Amino acid sequence: MLILIDKIVSTVLQVEQRFGRKLEVVDTPGIFDTSFDDKTVCQQIAQCIGLTLPGFNAICLVLRPDRFSKEMVETVELFFKFFGRGVDAYAFVILTYMETEEAMKNYIKGGEAKPDDEGQKAFQVLRKRCQDKLLCIDNKASKNVKEQMVWNILTAIDEANAKASRPYFQNRLTRSIEHRALTDYYLTSGLGSKRSTDGNHYF
Template sequence: MSERDWICCGRPVTVVDTPGLFDTSLSNEEIQQEMMRCIELLAPGPHVFLLVIAVGPFTKEERETLQLIKMTFGQKAETYTMEAERAFRLMQMNREKEEELRQEIEAVKATYESEIKEIKDKLEEEKAKGKIREFLLVERGITMLRQRRENHRH
């Protein structure tokens, strides 16, 4: 039995590696006693049992292991038992959803970036128009001043 503390999604998680449930050198009673010692480390109790088995059909030993878990923790324990293969599928689904969300975020970001660019371009265009107007007004003023000078000379 070994215990290890991890942080998962910002929450502390304690993982307890139980005795080898497929260990044929131990009796079911010995395995149950060892498992109960493991559970003491998990007060107020485990939230999930992760059963790591090879991919393929259930063997007799694996079925017996599930029965042993039920005997030790009650009939509802099966509800909280997750096979590693199932956990892998769930992780795959989470990765797919994460990828979908990332793509959605990128699409929204791209939309807003293009809108922001349009607004900036319009702003630059308005600034340019303002400068042209300003230039035209200055040029007009200079022209008027020149005309006045010409009129005063004559």
């Protein structure tokens, strides 16, 4: 499962078959919108977690290279703080409007030559936070080129997951939400009361 952070207005779960595999993508609602307060951001992140149980394989920060700012980094820090230790291993930056990986490398190299630029400072913080897992996609590319770029992104995620302690991120927070979701399901379906009379308990 993927969580894509982008500037949209509502949480959307998309399920597709790509490259012979099932992909579940959750677009998060306007996480980088600085008009939202911290409480609202955290509430919307929690809603997204509920769509990715028992855990997600990747958090992809999908961003234009000209939109890095101090405020954006602060929002990302809130996001990582919300999940806690270990989530960095599942975090990726996907730069949009990059025609090739070479163009992305040139962008990175050019930014390193401007250490005082505020946008580049923000990018370097984000880059470090995501453990240098940088990917790219060209929004204007042909369908075939885009498909190859998507394949490259999925391959990079698979390779990172293979090195992680488990193939998907899970901690006390996600387990708590999963427990609550299962409890609500059994209570609303009537299964919980029936199981109780039988002397058996799920939790």
